[in-house]
Amino acid sequence: MSKVNLASAATLRTPADLVAHGFASTADLPDLEKVAARYAVAITADMAALIDAGDPDDPIARQFIPSAEELATRDSESADPIGDHVHSPVAGIVHRYPDRVLFKLVHVCAVYCRFCFRREMVGPGKASALPPAAYDAAIDYIRAHPEVWEVILTGGDPLMLSPRRLTEVMADLAAIDHVRIIRIHTRVPVADPARITPEMISALKVKGATTWVALHANHVRELTSKARAACADMIDAGIPMVSQSVLLRGVNDDAATLEALMRGFVECRIKPYYLHHGDLAPGTSHLRTTLEHGQQLMRALRGRVSGLCQPDYVIDIPGGYGKAPIGPNYLSRADSSSQLNSFSREGEQQAETRYRVVDYCGDVHLYPPKS
Ligand code: SF4
Numbered sequence: 001m002s003k004v005n006l007a008s009a010a011t012l013r014t015p016a017d018l019v020a021h022g023f024a025s026t027a028d029l030p031d032l033e034k035v036a037a038r039y040a041v042a043i044t045a046d047m048a049a050l051i052d053a054g055d056p057d058d059p060i061a062r063q064f065i066p067s068a069e070e071l072a073t074r075d076s077e078s079a080d081p082i083g084d085h086v087h088s089p090v091a092g093i094v095h096r097y098p099d100r101v102l103f104k105l106v107h108v109c110a111v112y113c114r115f116c117f118r119r120e121m122v123g124p125g126k127a128s129a130l131p132p133a134a135y136d137a138a139i140d141y142i143r144a145h146p147e148v149w150e151v152i153l154t155g156g157d158p159l160m161l162s163p164r165r166l167t168e169v170m171a172d173l174a175a176i177d178h179v180r181i182i183r184i185h186t187r188v189p190v191a192d193p194a195r196i197t198p199e200m201i202s203a204l205k206v207k208g209a210t211t212w213v214a215l216h217a218n219h220v221r222e223l224t225s226k227a228r229a230a231c232a233d234m235i236d237a238g239i240p241m242v243s244q245s246v247l248l249r250g251v252n253d254d255a256a257t258l259e260a261l262m263r264g265f266v267e268c269r270i271k272p273y274y275l276h277h278g279d280l281a282p283g284t285s286h287l288r289t290t291l292e293h294g295q296q297l298m299r300a301l302r303g304r305v306s307g308l309c310q311p312d313y314v315i316d317i318p319g320g321y322g323k324a325p326i327g328p329n330y331l332s333r334a335d336s337s338s339q340l341n342s343f344s345r346e347g348e349q350q351a352e353t354r355y356r357v358v359d360y361c362g363d364v365h366l367y368p369p370k371s
Helices: 014-018 025-037 059-064 132-145 161-173 196-202 225-236 254-266 292-306
Strands: 093-097 100-103 150-154 181-186 210-216 243-247 271-276 312-317 323-324 331-335 339-342 347-354 355-357 363-367
Touching: 014 025, 014 181, 132 161, 161 181, 161 196, 210 331, 225 243, 225 331, 243 254, 254 271, 254 292, 271 292, 292 312
Parallel strands: 100 150, 150 181, 181 210, 210 243, 243 271, 271 312
Antiparallel strands: 093 100, 312 323, 331 355, 339 347, 355 363
């Protein structure tokens, strides 16, 4: 494995940086400049150190190194693939489901993922944080909606805020009686674990609300010893964690890789939560799998690891209709010839529906079984 020696701990932010560190060739520069003009580029030193520059199929590189394939946008792709805008009553708030809101505080991230579903909204050049008046209006909106039980801080990456600012935000939210859960979606513990300081952890804890952290990682190699230690520090401080991952072609779209990732999460005391099917973000078709392949992988995972290691495979329905679990389905109605006769309380014979249920080996059984 030819690891690149990063002389400094600087984040790589330009195609020229990538060429200088051996992650791209000079011949690629013109295309990569075009990609970088539209979509942000950033690879932290921690993530860059994981990349094998000699492996053209490296799963970490595939997530962060821009590609000319991003210049191809399909008609089905959209700048707002999951329909945030139609559910945004005020700047920074997405109120799609009755009991929870997304609160998009920042538009910057430690790394910029090539598959990001908010890629048109994040990065330098976009507003870096909600302006004070918009922030106040967002807090007022949450305060005026007593049905909001959970606030999900997302972005961008909320852990790009300073601990001081995060403390203020958490206090503002926890001061609202009906806000009981504050969930923070972040890639920082893997992308830049040094940011998870005692001050940051202290900022996450707040009286009056329970904090959950959802860690975004897609390959077990991202769970480095430093990342694992950062997560352990948060969990030891009493912050429960769940995972979210994106199913990505060439990164984690085989059963062994997914298995290793889910086992890694559970070893870190992080409950696997969501495996997202890749959203229809512009220029990302080369990273999406088919839905059928995703279902096959979930079926394979069911046969390889315990329920503790199972995420929900979900799709965000374009247009803002929310998430739907997409299987696979293990139950179907058996044909009528295998209906079971049973007796009602009154003693009348009646047909009882039989089902076909698939076990973890793929074998089909009748339920109830034939007597
Ligand atoms: S960290 Fe999240 S919001 Fe930021 S680029 Fe990656 S997927 Fe997008």
